Amino acid sequence: MTITYELNNLPIEATEATKATEVAKAIDETEVIVNRRLQEELAHRGPSRSRKPATPMDPLRIEFSPAWLAAGAIGGIGSLVALRRYGWPAFIGGGMLGIATLGHMIFGEPARPVLERIELRLPNLPAALDGMRIGQISDTHLGLLHTSNNLRWAVEQMERESPELIVLTGDQVMLRQAIPQLTQLLRRLRAPLGVYAIAGNHDHWEGLRDVQAALQLAGIPMLINQNRRLTWNGADLWLIGVDDVWDGELDYAAALAGVPDDSFKLLLGHAPDIADDAAGYGFDLQLAGHVHGGHIRLPLLGAFARPRYGRRYLDGIYQVGNMAMYVSRGLGGAPLRLFCPPEAAILTLRRA
Numbered sequence: 179m180t181i182t183y184e185l186n187n188l189p190i191e192a193t194e195a196t197k198a199t200e201v202a203k204a205i206d207e208t209e210v211i212v213n214r215r216l217q218e219e220l221a222h223r224g225p226s227r228s229r230k231p232a233t234p235m236d237p238l239r240i241e242f243s244p245a246w247l248a249a250g251a252i253g254g255i256g257s258l259v260a261l262r263r264y265g266w267p268a269f270i271g272g273g274m275l276g277i278a279t280l281g282h283m284i285f286g287e288p289a290r291p292v293l294e295r296i297e298l299r300l301p302n303l304p305a306a307l308d309g310m311r312i313g314q315i316s317d318t319h320l321g322l323l324h325t326s327n328n329l330r331w332a333v334e335q336m337e338r339e340s341p342e343l344i345v346l347t348g349d350q351v352m353l354r355q356a357i358p359q360l361t362q363l364l365r366r367l368r369a370p371l372g373v374y375a376i377a378g379n380h381d382h383w384e385g386l387r388d389v390q391a392a393l394q395l396a397g398i399p400m401l402i403n404q405n406r407r408l409t410w411n412g413a414d415l416w417l418i419g420v421d422d423v424w425d426g427e428l429d430y431a432a433a434l435a436g437v438p439d440d441s442f443k444l445l446l447g448h449a450p451d452i453a454d455d456a457a458g459y460g461f462d463l464q465l466a467g468h469v470h471g472g473h474i475r476l477p478l479l480g481a482f483a484r485p486r487y488g489r490r491y492l493d494g495i496y497q498v499g500n501m502a503m504y505v506s507r508g509l510g511g512a513p514l515r516l517f518c519p520p521e522a523a524i525l526t527l528r529r530a
C-alpha cells in the first residue's frame with residue numbers, strides 16, 4: 179500500500195511495509211532533502227493547531243503531591259533548626275549533600291535508561307500469540323537534555339532484542355526544532371510486524387502533521403483513531419491506535435471500525451487515565467505512557483508530580499476491568515528523576 183503524504187506542497191511517498199528495503203532506499207534518497215526542507219519550514223512556521231498551555235506549571239496541566247510539598251516545608255524548618263543547633267558546618271554539609279543529589283537527579287539518573295522485561299498474562303490471547311514480544315518506547319520528548327542519546331540507546335536495544343512488533347506510545351518530541359531528528363534516529367527501527375506510533379499531547383503541541391511526516395519518512399505510520407490487523411503464527415492481533423485525549427480527537431468508534439468483536443485487541447493510548455473508558459470497549463491490553471512514573475519518587479511520599487489524564491495510574495502493570503494495561507515510565511521528559519529511571523520495555527504476551 180502506498181501512502182502519499184503532503185508536506186508543505188512537497189509530496190513524500192512511502193509504503194507501510196516497514197521491512198521493505200526499497201522503502202529504506204527511497205527514504206535514504208529523499209530524507210536529506212526533505213529534512214532540510216522541514217528544518218527550513220519549521221523556522222518560519224508555527225504548529226498548525228495548538229492548545230498548548232501557556233505555562234508549564236499550569237495547575238490544570240500538572241498536579242504536585244501535597245505530601246511532597248509538606249515534606250519540603252518540614253525539610254526547610256529542619257534545616258533552620260539544624261543550623262541553630264549544630265552551626266554552619268552541619269548546614270553546609272547538608273547543602274553539599276543536597277547539591278550532590280540534585281546533580282544525580284539531573285545528570286545521572288535521567289541519562290541511564292533501563293530495559294524492562296515484562297510478562298503480561300492475558301486470558302483472551304490466542305494460543306498462537308503466546309510468547310510474542312512487543313518493544314515499547316514512550317515519551318522520548320526529543321529536544322530535551324539526554325533524550326537523543328536515550329533514543330539512540332533504545333533503538334540499539336530493539337535491534338538487539340528484535341521483538342516481533344515495536345510501538346512508540348506518544349510524546350515523541352518536546353521541541354518543534356527537534357522534529358527532523360526523529361527521522362534520523364528512528365530510521366533503523368525495524369520489526370517483522372512493523373513499527374507503529376501514536377500521538378501524545380506534546381506531539382499535538384509541537385505540530386502533529388510535522389511529527390507524522392518525520393515518522394513517515396522513517397517508515398513508521400502513526401495510528402490516529404485507526405487500526406491494523408497483524409497476523410503472527412496464523413493468528414490475528416488487532417492493533418488499535420487512538421488520538422490523544424488531551425488535545426486530540428479521541429474516537430473509539432472510528433478506531434475500532436472493522437475490528438471483529440471477538441478478536442484480540444491491543445490498544446495504543448498515550449494517557450493511562452483513558453483506561454477506565456477504554457476497558458468498556460473490549461480492549462484486551464492497553465500500552466500507555468504520559469506520566470513518566472512521576473519523575474521523582476521516595477518511599478512514603480510517592481510520586482512528586484502527575485500530569486492531567488495521568489493521575490490514576492503511575493507505572494507498571496494494571497488490571498482495569500477485563501483489560502490489562504502497561505504504563506511506561508518513558509524514555510525522556512524533564513531531566514529530573516529520582517528512583518524513577520527512564521525505560522524502554524520488552525513486553526512478552528502470555529496466555530493466562
Ligand SMILES: [Fe+2]
Nearest residue numbers: 317349468511
Ligand atoms: Fe510525556
